[in-house]
Amino acid sequence: MKKYFVYILTNKSNRVLYIGMTNNLPRRIWEHKQRLVKGFTQKYNCTKLVYFEETESVHAAIEREKQLKNWRRQWKINLIAKNNPDWEDLAEKFNLLRDAEPRDPETSSGRQERDVILNLFQDLGIKCTKLSQASPFSSLHFIF
Numbered sequence: 001m002k003k004y005f006v007y008i009l010t011n012k013s014n015r016v017l018y019i020g021m022t023n024n025l026p027r028r029i030w031e032h033k034q035r036l037v038k039g040f041t042q043k044y045n046c047t048k049l050v051y052f053e054e055t056e057s058v059h060a061a062i063e064r065e066k067q068l069k070n071w072r073r074q075w076k077i078n079l080i081a082k083n084n085p086d087w088e089d090l091a092e093k094f095n096l097l098r099d100a101e102p103r104d105p106e107t108s109s110g111r112q113e114r115d116v117i118l119n120l121f122q123d124l125g126i127k128c129t130k131l132s133q134a135s136p137f138s139s140l141h142f143i144f
Contacts, residue, residue: 005055020065021062048087
């Protein structure tokens with residue numbers, strides 16, 4: 001059974017919070033730390049993993065990500081503080097990056113992942129308005 005993760009990143013000063021989801025936490029965190037993920041995390045230098053949780057399905061991960069994104073900032077801070085009081089970089093603490101397996105987004109596995117995600121969102125009735133054919137990690141823009 002495939003694992004899915006919802007995670008929260010912050011910057012060095014712990015002022016900016018970013019919430020995301022993935023099916024490969026070590027690889028995704030490695031991508032953020034290498035600043036390969038264009039957009040919000042690159043702009044605000046969100047590279048510190050301060051919270052993550054595992055879900056049983058991609059649907060559960062998407063729902064949890066949406067739930068956390070709708071929370072007030074203080075609730076997110078409380079969630080992090082309860083589980084990681086010192087706001088340590090959990091990627092370093094648990095040595096997650098040793099398991100990171102970056103892959104070329106041009107490979108068939110990269111395209112397959114993009115297609116699976118696109119099909120899932122379409123099944124949920126979410127229309128995709130922009131999708132780079134070159135990379136499964138490019139920004140996806142959806143209309144809810």
